[in-house]
Amino acid sequence: MPLWSDRAPDQPRGYGLEIIRTPQNKPLVAIATSRNLIGCQTHWWKGRTLPCERPNCEACSAGMPWRWHAYLAVWLPATAEHRLFETTAAASDSFAAYRSRYGTLRGCKFRATRTSTSKTGRIKIETCPANLEQLRIPEEPDLVKVLSVLWNLPEQSLTTRRQKFAETELRIKTPADLINEFAAIELRIANAGPGAAPQNGNGEPIETA
Numbered sequence: 001m002p003l004w005s006d007r008a009p010d011q012p013r014g015y016g017l018e019i020i021r022t023p024q025n026k027p028l029v030a031i032a033t034s035r036n037l038i039g040c041q042t043h044w045w046k047g048r049t050l051p052c053e054r055p056n057c058e059a060c061s062a063g064m065p066w067r068w069h070a071y072l073a074v075w076l077p078a079t080a081e082h083r084l085f086e087t088t089a090a091a092s093d094s095f096a097a098y099r100s101r102y103g104t105l106r107g108c109k110f111r112a113t114r115t116s117t118s119k120t121g122r123i124k125i126e127t128c129p130a131n132l133e134q135l136r137i138p139e140e141p142d143l144v145k146v147l148s149v150l151w152n153l154p155e156q157s158l159t160t161r162r163q164k165f166a167e168t169e170l171r172i173k174t175p176a177d178l179i180n181e182f183a184a185i186e187l188r189i190a191n192a193g194p195g196a197a198p199q200n201g202n203g204e205p206i207e208t209a
Contacts, residue, residue: 016146017146018081019084019150020076020084020085021085021086021087022112023114024118028112029078029110030076030077031074031107031110031130032085032105033141034106034143035140036072036105037070037143038070040052041067042066042067043057043059044064045062049069049086051147051153069087070091071084071086073138073141073143082141085112091123091124091125094125094126098127102129106140108128109127109128109129109130111125
């Protein structure tokens with residue numbers, strides 16, 4: 001049943017965002033609304049860019065090469081439109097450098113150009129912080145949902161390699177941890193009294209010859 005209203009919502013669209021790329025003969029100026037970018041291997045397949053779906057990938061089976069593409073949501077100041085920006089792996093290095101410096105991509109104003117008039121010319125991206133006190137940009141969308149809608153895929157959660165590593169990473173002991181462990185050992189020795197058998201860090205007796 002439709003939800004009727006007498007005014008347009010702040011977000012008139014669902015998770016669908018129109019995709020944009022760097023034009024051939026003019027710069028693209030935009031401001032990132034995403035805090036981070038995401039990317040995946042893609043194929044040019046059946047007249048459009050589609051994600052590689054290995055191990056059951058039709059494009060791979062047909063021998064089509066893949067390329068990694070990056071995606072982030074952007075706001076276009078010239079037209080006040082919210083879009084999904086696609087760029088190449090090499091061009092995304094500029095965003096990675098910005099993210100390393102500022103901790104986020106949201107509010108990153110950038111100018112994307114091609115070094116030639118070819119639609120496949122190398123992309124150059126120049127970045128700087130936007131003044132968000134004077135601008136109101138849209139909320140950050142869920143990029144996985146946006147791309148799932150764009151590519152007609154089941155919604156999937158995005159788990160980065162860093163997150164996977166964090167899930168299995170062993171906890172590294174800090175200096176404070178070691179100081180506390182030594183203090184606990186000294187306390188056990190003091191409580192044991194003279195003539196007590198030596199113990200290891202877990203309080204277990206150490207066998208001596």
